[in-house]
Amino acid sequence: MRVPIIAGNWKMNTTAASCADLCRGILQGTDGVSGVEKVVCPPFPFLSIARDCLKGSSIRVGAQNVHWAEKGAYTGEVSHSMLAGLVEYVIIGHSERRAYFCETDETVNKKVAAALAAGLKPIFCVGETEAEREAGRTEEVLLRQVRLGLGGIQVPEGFAIAYEPVWAIGTGKAATAPMANEAIGLIRAEVARLAGAAVAQSVRILYGGSVTPDNVAELGSQPEIDGGLVGGASLDADSFISLVRQTAEAAAAKP
Ligand code: PGA
Numbered sequence: 001m002r003v004p005i006i007a008g009n010w011k012m013n014t015t016a017a018s019c020a021d022l023c024r025g026i027l028q029g030t031d032g033v034s035g036v037e038k039v040v041c042p043p044f045p046f047l048s049i050a051r052d053c054l055k056g057s058s059i060r061v062g063a064q065n066v067h068w069a070e071k072g073a074y075t076g077e078v079s080h081s082m083l084a085g086l087v088e089y090v091i092i093g094h095s096e097r098r099a100y101f102c103e104t105d106e107t108v109n110k111k112v113a114a115a116l117a118a119g120l121k122p123i124f125c126v127g128e129t130e131a132e133r134e135a136g137r138t139e140e141v142l143l144r145q146v147r148l149g150l151g152g153i154q155v156p157e158g159f160a161i162a163y164e165p166v167w168a169i170g171t172g173k174a175a176t177a178p179m180a181n182e183a184i185g186l187i188r189a190e191v192a193r194l195a196g197a198a199v200a201q202s203v204r205i206l207y208g209g210s211v212t213p214d215n216v217a218e219l220g221s222q223p224e225i226d227g228g229l230v231g232g233a234s235l236d237a238d239s240f241i242s243l244v245r246q247t248a249e250a251a252a253a254k255p
Pocket residue numbers: 009164168169170171172208209210211229230231232233
């Protein structure tokens with residue numbers, strides 16, 4: 001059985017103090033909850049704060065981006081070797097990075113490869129825009145993103161992918177559970193073509209886009225959905241705790 005993941009993408013939010021408070025709150029409410037991996041992804045300047053607050057606990061820390069080069073003249077960037085040892089996970093190819101910071105399938109591919117080589121665990125994001133869905137291009141877009149993003153990469157067992165339809169992010173308009181399940185099934189089938197059936201069955205594919213304590217149980221009970229990548233609802237400790245607990249319950253109830 002795949003262990004689901006609840007990952008909080010804090011984006012460009014929190015302060016040093018609120019990051020520490022949030023980590024402590026999440027730690028108190030979820031450290032003992034098993035059957036689900038818990039990950040928090042604060043902004044770069046607060047990663048070591050989160051790491052210190054969560055040291056020795058079951059809660060992992062992730063970054064929100066990484067550069068593929070090890071070092072060099074890349075003003076403002078952070079390399080995989082700087083993150084290795086500081087965090088376990090790293091979000092790669094989030095649609096906000098693709099839309100606002102010119103990330104492409106090719107740069108995302110380089111980042112995934114570099115992160116894996118450095119021993120980091122990517123949370124590789126894919127998802128269609130509203131226009132692409134309305135034009136009937138969802139499958140084509142998702143398969144292209146998976147194929148190019150993972151091209152030439154030996155996908156390890158348990159690898160994490162997040163399916164995040166762009167129209168659902170931060171809008172309060174989540175995909176329905178069957179819709180998300182169907183898209184994730186397409187992604188898993190493409191991973192099977194690239195990496196084989198056994199790896200595809202082990203890969204955790206999260207849903208992201210307006211996940212809240214009100215819809216997480218239904219999403220998490222779908223056969224293909226292995227947890228969530230959560231923005232807004234991960235910025236409140238009680239809400240994050242509820243997401244983790246409900247996800248663990250939904251996973252335990254799966255056949
Ligand atoms: P949201 O963001 O939960 O606020 O919609 C999800 C994400 O962007 O990862």
